[in-house]
Amino acid sequence: MSDLETVSFPNQTDFLAESPKRQIELIPQLIKSGSDGLAILTGFLDANRSSITANLVTAKAYQVLYQANTWETKEILAKYFPQGMIPLASERNIDYEPLQQLLLKQDFQAADSLTRVKMCELAGVAAIKRKWIYFTEIEQFPTTDLHTMNQIWWLFSEGKFGFAVQRKIWLSLGQDFVQLWPKIGWKNGNEWTRYPGEFTWDLTAPAGHLPLFNQIRGVRVIASVFAHPAWAEKS
Known part of the structure:
Protein backbone atom coordinates (compact mmCIF):
# COMPACT_ATOMS: atom_id res chain seq x y z
CA MET A 1 0.00 0.00 0.00
CA SER A 2 1.41 3.42 -0.96
CA ASP A 3 1.61 6.43 1.35
CA LEU A 4 -1.12 8.22 -0.57
CA GLU A 5 -3.41 5.22 -0.25
CA THR A 6 -2.71 5.32 3.48
CA VAL A 7 -4.07 8.88 3.71
CA SER A 8 -7.16 7.63 1.86
CA PHE A 9 -7.19 9.79 -1.26
CA PRO A 10 -5.05 9.47 -4.40
CA ASN A 11 -5.02 12.90 -6.01
CA GLN A 12 -5.33 16.65 -5.81
CA THR A 13 -8.91 16.70 -7.13
CA ASP A 14 -10.13 14.57 -4.25
CA PHE A 15 -8.29 16.74 -1.72
CA LEU A 16 -9.85 19.89 -3.15
CA ALA A 17 -13.28 18.28 -2.83
CA GLU A 18 -12.84 17.50 0.86
CA SER A 19 -14.42 19.64 3.58
CA PRO A 20 -12.14 22.18 5.29
CA LYS A 21 -12.23 20.10 8.47
CA ARG A 22 -11.05 17.00 6.57
CA GLN A 23 -8.39 18.99 4.71
CA ILE A 24 -6.97 20.16 8.05
CA GLU A 25 -6.81 16.54 9.23
CA LEU A 26 -5.08 15.37 6.05
CA ILE A 27 -2.43 18.07 5.66
CA PRO A 28 0.03 16.58 8.21
CA GLN A 29 -0.29 13.18 6.55
CA LEU A 30 0.31 14.71 3.12
CA ILE A 31 3.58 16.26 4.21
CA LYS A 32 4.74 13.06 5.91
CA SER A 33 4.05 11.11 2.71
CA GLY A 34 6.86 12.90 0.89
CA SER A 35 7.08 14.46 -2.56
CA ASP A 36 3.74 13.12 -3.81
CA GLY A 37 1.93 14.55 -0.82
CA LEU A 38 3.73 17.87 -1.16
CA ALA A 39 2.66 17.96 -4.82
CA ILE A 40 -0.98 17.64 -3.77
CA LEU A 41 -0.55 20.38 -1.18
CA THR A 42 1.15 22.75 -3.61
CA GLY A 43 -1.59 21.99 -6.12
CA PHE A 44 -4.11 23.09 -3.50
CA LEU A 45 -2.14 26.28 -2.85
CA ASP A 46 -1.82 26.91 -6.60
CA ALA A 47 -5.57 26.56 -6.99
CA ASN A 48 -6.04 29.27 -4.37
CA ARG A 49 -2.95 31.32 -5.17
CA SER A 50 -4.77 34.45 -6.34
CA SER A 51 -6.79 34.59 -3.13
CA ILE A 52 -4.77 32.86 -0.39
CA THR A 53 -6.20 34.18 2.85
CA ALA A 54 -5.66 33.48 6.51
CA ASN A 55 -8.16 30.71 7.15
CA LEU A 56 -7.84 27.51 9.15
CA VAL A 57 -6.86 25.34 6.16
CA THR A 58 -4.13 27.64 4.84
CA ALA A 59 -2.93 28.22 8.41
CA LYS A 60 -2.61 24.45 8.92
CA ALA A 61 -0.67 24.17 5.67
CA TYR A 62 1.64 26.99 6.76
CA GLN A 63 2.08 25.51 10.24
CA VAL A 64 2.92 21.98 9.13
CA LEU A 65 5.24 23.18 6.37
CA TYR A 66 7.01 25.36 8.94
CA GLN A 67 7.35 22.46 11.37
CA ALA A 68 8.72 20.13 8.68
CA ASN A 69 11.66 22.51 8.11
CA THR A 70 13.09 20.80 5.01
CA TRP A 71 14.49 22.53 1.96
CA GLU A 72 11.36 21.55 0.01
CA THR A 73 8.96 22.92 2.60
CA LYS A 74 11.04 26.10 3.01
CA GLU A 75 10.77 26.68 -0.76
CA ILE A 76 6.99 26.22 -0.63
CA LEU A 77 6.70 28.70 2.24
CA ALA A 78 8.83 31.24 0.40
CA LYS A 79 6.74 30.81 -2.75
CA TYR A 80 3.24 30.92 -1.32
CA PHE A 81 3.71 32.85 1.93
CA PRO A 82 6.56 35.32 1.27
CA GLN A 83 5.17 37.73 3.88
CA GLY A 84 4.26 35.03 6.40
CA MET A 85 0.77 33.90 7.33
CA ILE A 86 -0.63 37.19 8.58
CA PRO A 87 0.69 40.72 9.22
CA LEU A 88 1.57 40.97 12.90
CA ALA A 89 0.20 44.49 13.22
CA SER A 90 0.56 46.58 16.38
CA GLU A 91 -0.36 50.15 17.14
CA ARG A 92 2.21 50.23 19.96
CA ASN A 93 5.18 48.59 18.25
CA ILE A 94 4.77 45.31 20.11
CA ASP A 95 6.67 42.40 18.55
CA TYR A 96 4.28 39.47 18.17
Whole structure:
Protein backbone atom coordinates (compact mmCIF):
# COMPACT_ATOMS: atom_id res chain seq x y z
CA MET A 1 0.00 0.00 0.00
CA SER A 2 1.41 3.42 -0.96
CA ASP A 3 1.61 6.43 1.35
CA LEU A 4 -1.12 8.22 -0.57
CA GLU A 5 -3.41 5.22 -0.25
CA THR A 6 -2.71 5.32 3.48
CA VAL A 7 -4.07 8.88 3.71
CA SER A 8 -7.16 7.63 1.86
CA PHE A 9 -7.19 9.79 -1.26
CA PRO A 10 -5.05 9.47 -4.40
CA ASN A 11 -5.02 12.90 -6.01
CA GLN A 12 -5.33 16.65 -5.81
CA THR A 13 -8.91 16.70 -7.13
CA ASP A 14 -10.13 14.57 -4.25
CA PHE A 15 -8.29 16.74 -1.72
CA LEU A 16 -9.85 19.89 -3.15
CA ALA A 17 -13.28 18.28 -2.83
CA GLU A 18 -12.84 17.50 0.86
CA SER A 19 -14.42 19.64 3.58
CA PRO A 20 -12.14 22.18 5.29
CA LYS A 21 -12.23 20.10 8.47
CA ARG A 22 -11.05 17.00 6.57
CA GLN A 23 -8.39 18.99 4.71
CA ILE A 24 -6.97 20.16 8.05
CA GLU A 25 -6.81 16.54 9.23
CA LEU A 26 -5.08 15.37 6.05
CA ILE A 27 -2.43 18.07 5.66
CA PRO A 28 0.03 16.58 8.21
CA GLN A 29 -0.29 13.18 6.55
CA LEU A 30 0.31 14.71 3.12
CA ILE A 31 3.58 16.26 4.21
CA LYS A 32 4.74 13.06 5.91
CA SER A 33 4.05 11.11 2.71
CA GLY A 34 6.86 12.90 0.89
CA SER A 35 7.08 14.46 -2.56
CA ASP A 36 3.74 13.12 -3.81
CA GLY A 37 1.93 14.55 -0.82
CA LEU A 38 3.73 17.87 -1.16
CA ALA A 39 2.66 17.96 -4.82
CA ILE A 40 -0.98 17.64 -3.77
CA LEU A 41 -0.55 20.38 -1.18
CA THR A 42 1.15 22.75 -3.61
CA GLY A 43 -1.59 21.99 -6.12
CA PHE A 44 -4.11 23.09 -3.50
CA LEU A 45 -2.14 26.28 -2.85
CA ASP A 46 -1.82 26.91 -6.60
CA ALA A 47 -5.57 26.56 -6.99
CA ASN A 48 -6.04 29.27 -4.37
CA ARG A 49 -2.95 31.32 -5.17
CA SER A 50 -4.77 34.45 -6.34
CA SER A 51 -6.79 34.59 -3.13
CA ILE A 52 -4.77 32.86 -0.39
CA THR A 53 -6.20 34.18 2.85
CA ALA A 54 -5.66 33.48 6.51
CA ASN A 55 -8.16 30.71 7.15
CA LEU A 56 -7.84 27.51 9.15
CA VAL A 57 -6.86 25.34 6.16
CA THR A 58 -4.13 27.64 4.84
CA ALA A 59 -2.93 28.22 8.41
CA LYS A 60 -2.61 24.45 8.92
CA ALA A 61 -0.67 24.17 5.67
CA TYR A 62 1.64 26.99 6.76
CA GLN A 63 2.08 25.51 10.24
CA VAL A 64 2.92 21.98 9.13
CA LEU A 65 5.24 23.18 6.37
CA TYR A 66 7.01 25.36 8.94
CA GLN A 67 7.35 22.46 11.37
CA ALA A 68 8.72 20.13 8.68
CA ASN A 69 11.66 22.51 8.11
CA THR A 70 13.09 20.80 5.01
CA TRP A 71 14.49 22.53 1.96
CA GLU A 72 11.36 21.55 0.01
CA THR A 73 8.96 22.92 2.60
CA LYS A 74 11.04 26.10 3.01
CA GLU A 75 10.77 26.68 -0.76
CA ILE A 76 6.99 26.22 -0.63
CA LEU A 77 6.70 28.70 2.24
CA ALA A 78 8.83 31.24 0.40
CA LYS A 79 6.74 30.81 -2.75
CA TYR A 80 3.24 30.92 -1.32
CA PHE A 81 3.71 32.85 1.93
CA PRO A 82 6.56 35.32 1.27
CA GLN A 83 5.17 37.73 3.88
CA GLY A 84 4.26 35.03 6.40
CA MET A 85 0.77 33.90 7.33
CA ILE A 86 -0.63 37.19 8.58
CA PRO A 87 0.69 40.72 9.22
CA LEU A 88 1.57 40.97 12.90
CA ALA A 89 0.20 44.49 13.22
CA SER A 90 0.56 46.58 16.38
CA GLU A 91 -0.36 50.15 17.14
CA ARG A 92 2.21 50.23 19.96
CA ASN A 93 5.18 48.59 18.25
CA ILE A 94 4.77 45.31 20.11
CA ASP A 95 6.67 42.40 18.55
CA TYR A 96 4.28 39.47 18.17
CA GLU A 97 6.66 37.31 16.15
CA PRO A 98 7.89 35.33 19.21
CA LEU A 99 4.27 34.55 20.10
CA GLN A 100 3.57 33.40 16.55
CA GLN A 101 6.67 31.17 16.59
CA LEU A 102 5.51 29.43 19.78
CA LEU A 103 2.03 28.87 18.39
CA LEU A 104 3.42 27.57 15.10
CA LYS A 105 5.29 24.97 17.16
CA GLN A 106 2.14 24.34 19.26
CA ASP A 107 4.05 25.16 22.43
CA PHE A 108 0.82 26.33 24.01
CA GLN A 109 2.09 26.63 27.57
CA ALA A 110 4.92 28.96 26.60
CA ALA A 111 2.58 30.87 24.28
CA ASP A 112 0.12 31.33 27.12
CA SER A 113 2.84 32.80 29.35
CA LEU A 114 4.09 35.06 26.58
CA THR A 115 0.57 36.30 25.88
CA ARG A 116 0.40 37.65 29.43
CA VAL A 117 3.78 39.33 28.91
CA LYS A 118 2.56 40.95 25.69
CA MET A 119 -0.59 42.20 27.39
CA CYS A 120 1.56 43.80 30.09
CA GLU A 121 3.68 45.40 27.35
CA LEU A 122 0.49 46.82 25.85
CA ALA A 123 -0.58 48.19 29.23
CA GLY A 124 2.72 49.99 29.76
CA VAL A 125 5.74 50.24 32.04
CA ALA A 126 3.82 49.97 35.31
CA ALA A 127 2.12 46.73 34.21
CA ILE A 128 5.43 45.30 33.02
CA LYS A 129 6.92 45.94 36.46
CA ARG A 130 4.00 44.44 38.40
CA LYS A 131 3.60 41.57 35.85
CA TRP A 132 -0.20 41.80 35.74
CA ILE A 133 -2.80 44.16 34.33
CA TYR A 134 -5.75 46.16 35.60
CA PHE A 135 -9.09 45.81 33.82
CA THR A 136 -9.01 49.57 33.17
CA GLU A 137 -5.78 49.11 31.21
CA ILE A 138 -7.43 46.57 28.90
CA GLU A 139 -10.10 49.14 28.06
CA GLN A 140 -7.31 51.21 26.48
CA PHE A 141 -5.83 48.38 24.39
CA PRO A 142 -5.74 49.07 20.66
CA THR A 143 -8.17 47.02 18.61
CA THR A 144 -5.37 46.14 16.19
CA ASP A 145 -3.27 44.43 18.86
CA LEU A 146 -6.13 42.40 20.31
CA HIS A 147 -6.99 41.19 16.82
CA THR A 148 -3.38 40.23 16.12
CA MET A 149 -3.04 38.15 19.29
CA ASN A 150 -6.46 36.59 18.85
CA GLN A 151 -5.88 35.72 15.21
CA ILE A 152 -2.61 33.88 15.71
CA TRP A 153 -4.09 31.94 18.64
CA TRP A 154 -7.14 31.02 16.54
CA LEU A 155 -5.30 30.19 13.32
CA PHE A 156 -2.62 27.96 14.86
CA SER A 157 -4.98 26.06 17.17
CA GLU A 158 -7.30 24.88 14.38
CA GLY A 159 -9.88 27.37 15.62
CA LYS A 160 -10.02 26.06 19.22
CA PHE A 161 -8.31 28.85 21.19
CA GLY A 162 -8.29 32.63 21.42
CA PHE A 163 -10.15 35.52 23.04
CA ALA A 164 -12.94 35.51 20.46
CA VAL A 165 -13.59 31.78 20.95
CA GLN A 166 -13.82 32.29 24.70
CA ARG A 167 -16.12 35.27 24.25
CA LYS A 168 -18.40 33.36 21.87
CA ILE A 169 -18.80 30.54 24.41
CA TRP A 170 -19.47 33.06 27.18
CA LEU A 171 -22.17 34.74 25.09
CA SER A 172 -23.76 31.35 24.33
CA LEU A 173 -24.00 30.76 28.09
CA GLY A 174 -25.86 34.02 28.68
CA GLN A 175 -22.67 35.82 29.77
CA ASP A 176 -22.52 33.58 32.83
CA PHE A 177 -18.95 33.16 34.08
CA VAL A 178 -19.99 30.45 36.54
CA GLN A 179 -21.03 28.28 33.59
CA LEU A 180 -18.03 29.34 31.50
CA TRP A 181 -15.30 28.03 33.84
CA PRO A 182 -16.19 24.31 33.64
CA LYS A 183 -17.13 24.62 29.98
CA ILE A 184 -13.61 25.69 29.03
CA GLY A 185 -11.88 23.47 31.58
CA TRP A 186 -10.88 26.09 34.15
CA LYS A 187 -12.91 24.50 36.93
CA ASN A 188 -14.03 20.98 37.83
CA GLY A 189 -16.96 20.97 40.22
CA ASN A 190 -15.99 23.28 43.06
CA GLU A 191 -12.27 22.98 42.37
CA TRP A 192 -10.32 25.42 40.25
CA THR A 193 -7.98 23.83 37.73
CA ARG A 194 -4.45 24.11 39.11
CA TYR A 195 -1.74 25.81 37.10
CA PRO A 196 0.17 24.47 35.30
CA GLY A 197 -0.17 20.73 35.76
CA GLU A 198 -3.94 20.38 35.52
CA PHE A 199 -4.38 22.48 32.40
CA THR A 200 -4.25 20.84 28.97
CA TRP A 201 -1.47 22.18 26.77
CA ASP A 202 -2.49 20.61 23.46
CA LEU A 203 -5.42 20.39 21.05
CA THR A 204 -7.24 17.80 23.14
CA ALA A 205 -8.25 20.68 25.43
CA PRO A 206 -11.83 21.97 25.28
CA ALA A 207 -12.56 24.89 22.98
CA GLY A 208 -11.71 28.18 24.66
CA HIS A 209 -9.27 26.58 27.12
CA LEU A 210 -6.47 29.00 26.18
CA PRO A 211 -5.14 31.60 26.71
CA LEU A 212 -5.58 31.71 30.49
CA PHE A 213 -6.66 34.54 32.79
CA ASN A 214 -6.02 34.49 36.54
CA GLN A 215 -9.34 34.50 38.39
CA ILE A 216 -7.88 35.18 41.86
CA ARG A 217 -8.68 38.88 41.44
CA GLY A 218 -12.13 38.20 40.02
CA VAL A 219 -13.59 38.42 36.54
CA ARG A 220 -13.04 42.10 35.75
CA VAL A 221 -9.96 41.54 33.58
CA ILE A 222 -11.47 38.87 31.36
CA ALA A 223 -14.80 40.74 31.31
CA SER A 224 -12.93 43.79 30.02
CA VAL A 225 -11.41 41.69 27.23
CA PHE A 226 -14.85 40.37 26.27
CA ALA A 227 -16.38 43.89 26.41
CA HIS A 228 -13.65 45.47 24.28
CA PRO A 229 -15.04 47.19 21.16
CA ALA A 230 -12.63 45.14 19.02
CA TRP A 231 -15.13 42.29 18.85
CA ALA A 232 -18.11 44.48 17.99
CA GLU A 233 -16.17 45.70 14.96
CA LYS A 234 -15.81 42.11 13.76
CA SER A 235 -19.41 41.06 14.36
